[in-house]
Amino acid sequence: MRFGIWAAMLAAALWGGPARAAWMEASSEHFVIYANDSEKDITRFAQQLERYHAGMAYVLGSQVAKPSPSNRVTVYVVKNAREVRQLHGGDNKFVGGFYVPRAGGSLAIVPAVQSANGAVTWSMIILLHEYAHHFLISTNVAAMPRWLSEGSAEFFASAKFEPDGSLWLGRPANHRAGELFYAQDVTAADLLDPTEYDKRKHTTYDAFYGKSWLLYHYLIFGGDRKGQLPRYTDLLAKGRGQRAAALEAFGDFDTLEKDLDRYLKQRKMTAVTLKPEKLAIGPVSLRALSAGEAEIMPVRIRSRRGVTREEATTLLVEARAVAAKYPDDAAVLAALAECEVDAGHDPEAIAAADAAIARDPSQVNAYVQKGLALFRQAEENEGDETARAAAYKAARAPFIALNRRENDHPLPLIYFYRSFVEQGQEPPKLAVDGLIRAVQLAPFDLGLRMTLGTTLLRLGRSPEARIVLGPVANNPHGGGMSAFAHRLIERMEKDPSWKGEDLGKEMPEDAEGEGGEGG
Structure with a gap:
């Protein structure tokens, strides 16, 4: 998304010193951070991000509902900018970090971020800029012009963290x-x-x-x-x-x-300075990753980023090797299930996900990967209508189980809707309402907005569709998907009675964008 445009200005500031001892997870209200770092540094990093969130909320007078655990932004801190560029892909040698907005799986990948007190460094600016976008699109129904979106993100990103817990914004x-x-x-x-x-x-x-x-x-x-x-x-x-x-x-x-x-x-x-009493934040929970989780973390990060089928096949060899060493580690098995899905091995993915859930029913990603594998099997089912209906019912089951564990996870709502569409059925009101709720939970996922916008259009709800599609159309880095949304809005404005009968004619060949529905 936006990282890819202005990361070309980045020369990431890295921590020096010896290698860190262990992978840690820092969990807070709005973020989950994974880093090979000390408890002190990863805690301070998490607290600064939470204070930044609180500062934006205070200055803008906006409050974001507490996200469900899986809908927080996950930050993966890797060794250096070179590793970031490898994960990003492409030939831009200046990329120093990037952000991927996904319902139930938004992530940022950054080099070691200098979280010492004081003015923020380049790598931290990148992360704060992107989180500002994440916050703003989560709190604004209307689309923002590009200059306003980028100008406000720059305004907040040039922050300064004081040792006493104060925060400067607008420097x-x-x-x-x-x-x-x-x-x-x-x-x-x-x-x-x-x-x-x-x-x-x-x-x-x-x-x-x-x-x-x-x-x-x-x-x-x-x-x-x-x-x-x-x-x-x-x-x-x-x-x-x-x-x-x-x-x-x-x-x-x-x-x-x-x-x-x-x-x-x-x-x-x-500039404005906010004292600690105006920046109330919750606790940061720390957890040292198990030996298996730590060893599979590089595989997990690459898979989360997204891989081609060829890359997935290579990555799967590594995942299986780690899983062979740690056959009872539920987190390793869940990561293995994701790699099996990426490589197109649905039965193996389901087996790995089931094994992860059996050992630890709280492994959210295992439910997701099992559901994705079953959905793909249902899509490929060439049986009669009864057989296909049974296949989609089975595919919904892991997402229903996930919904019971985490009621505000957006993916179960998305795939409940998709289970009807992919069978060629008219989605019931309950499924459409669920899709609307998913966008409320993950308004930053532009692909999801596109799905809801076209759904509302076909239902004759074009005023709502225009609102939903506005941020997609105004996304300056949205490519063909942004152009598609813009054409739809223009057509709805010219013809309010249009219900998308010839929708395909408005679609550019490259109408795809970053920000899918998970997986």
Whole structure:
């Protein structure tokens, strides 16, 4: 998602010193962190992330419902930036971390993050920027223009953690100073009227992120434009176009540009500091991973990231070797089940998942992987209607069991809906309501939003569909899926009676994006 765009600016700051002794899990209200690190450092890291969440909630006046355990963001801390690049894939040699938003499985993969008190380092900025996106999309029903999304994320990411538990937000984004002064210029008009910005060819790195931060910071702290940003967002929420809303709220773009230039050149900028009493956070639970969990962790991270079938076949050899050494470790068996699913070995995946659940019924991933394997078997079932119905009933069973253990896990709701669609049946109201609830639980999963948006369209609920699809259409890195959502919204606006009868005609060939439904 967004990591892939601006990670090219990253030179990740790494911890020095000797190798750490053991893999640890730090579990808190909104995060699960896995790192080969000391108890002290991983605890401080988890507390800082929780304080950051609390600080955003306080400043924005927004509260996010406590996520179910499996819907927290999982942070995997790997050895260095080189390992991050290998996991990310592609040929971008500057990638220093990335985030994948998935219902029931959002994850971030970062190098060792310097969590010492003080101003945050590059690697921490990356993580805080992406979590800001995660938080903002979880607390806003309406879609945000790209500049507002990126500017606000930059605003919060330049944080500073004090030893007494205080938190600074809105500090100058010094990491953007170079692009603001030396990169290709981006004007306020470019930000506020994206049609003009998009008309130009962007062959070199420009100041979009820096200028977005500057405009957001100015509207928050500038003083002479108080109330204009809420006015702007209110106009957008009422359906006003981006350019029209900006002109009504901010006035002449050239005047705004001159004001921004003066603001950038001033010697000091305002920031906000939040004392510890305003940042109430819950406890951080620590657990040392078992020997088997620690040994299979590299396999688990690669599988969680996502692999091709060829990569999965190679990875499975490693997973089976670890499982042979630790045949009674439920976490190892659950990881093995995921590798078997990735490699297309459904019976073996089901056997490994059953073995994991038998040893530890709390192994959530084992239920998920068993369900995925059974769903694939059901999809391939060529029997009569009765046989297919029985296969899908069996496929639903692990997700139903998971739902009983974790009522707000989104995947059981998603696959309950899919079990009807994949049989060619009209999903009942209960299944559609479950899909709506899944989006409420995981609004950051754009693929899931796409599924719900097209479902609501076919049901004749186009006003709701437009709201659901807004963040997909406005995602600047969504590729074909974003273009598809944008076309659907335009068509619904032109023809409110349209129910997607010829939906396929609107779909670009590359209408896929990051953020699936698990697996």
